[in-house]
Amino acid sequence: MGTENGDKWRKTAVVVIDMQKDFILPGAPMLVRDGEAIVPNVIKTVEVARNRGIPIIWVVREHDPLGRDVELFRRHLYGDGKPKPTSKGCVGAELVDGLLIQEGDYKLVKTRFSAFFNTNLHSYLQGIAVTNLVVIGVQTPNCIRQTVFDAVALDYQRVTVIIDATAAATPDIHIANIFDMKNVGVATPTLEEWCQS
């Protein structure tokens, strides 16, 4: 990594959200329908970020198998004989194939939509002097958007969503949410545009 590159991206982190089997794989209990299609772009974003010296933060859900730390409206999924999505330690909570947490990456477990909600993400980012965030993963209306709006509220200087490395249940939902995020000052490049930036 050259100094120029290092300087340019010095204050940036990439936040990868919920790219777990229970959200992404066909037939998964919490399937985000358009999620599987973005896996290659998520892999590519992480690769480009590593080349640029950008820290990677892997945000995942890992829930109590009894559902005691799940949002109220989803708690019925954790009863006897229920799928218990992204339960701590289960296969469904793993990242999809192709995504690997490497040494120096940061893993962060959340139990709500926003990666900032009741987590140490903000203090961690302040500790490494990050002011610019690039957010990717699933799904656009919930975890992506809530994380992004919280980042705006927390005065991150530049908040970016790579629009073809994020996904929702349908293209319409994805587009409507990207539109709203743009309206609050969020940058919304394609992966190709971000690679060339």
Added chain:
Amino acid sequence: MGTENGDKWRKTAVVVIDMQKDFILPGAPMLVRDGEAIVPNVIKTVEVARNRGIPIIWVVREHDPLGRDVELFRRHLYGDGKPKPTSKGCVGAELVDGLLIQEGDYKLVKTRFSAFFNTNLHSYLQGIAVTNLVVIGVQTPNCIRQTVFDAVALDYQRVTVIIDATAAATPDIHIANIFDMKNVGVATPTLEEWCQS
């Protein structure tokens, strides 16, 4: 108010968001285009809530005239000769005509989208044992939605958005956001349906 009524709504509060002149009146600097049309329904919701013994929480923005407490992406609106929307003490920060803070109501000033962000709203609601929220006002994609998603994350038992007492810049934006909120378990009645509930 009969005991039955009092019991039924005992754990509910109505949260009225940003019904201020600078967001609502024609020509206002932060105009939410479809905002003025809902004023009668906001007035009516408050009236029905009072009759049901439901506490009213008036959430407003009141910003530093120099913009030092405004989101970064809006700070350019607070320079010399700029409109400085909802500056503390200015006419634009007032509630629109027809909305009045009465004794026993609670006024809460926020500086970000969510009424929960860096405010005492959650502890206040816990203090008065409220578990159910009814959210109205402007605008659907920002302050309404962020407040609602935070309420879901905070495990409020029932979160309701009255869909014709909230508004956005366009019907499309409004509808897309109501759709997303419904998907996370939020109740979305019309005012008439809520009045009959």
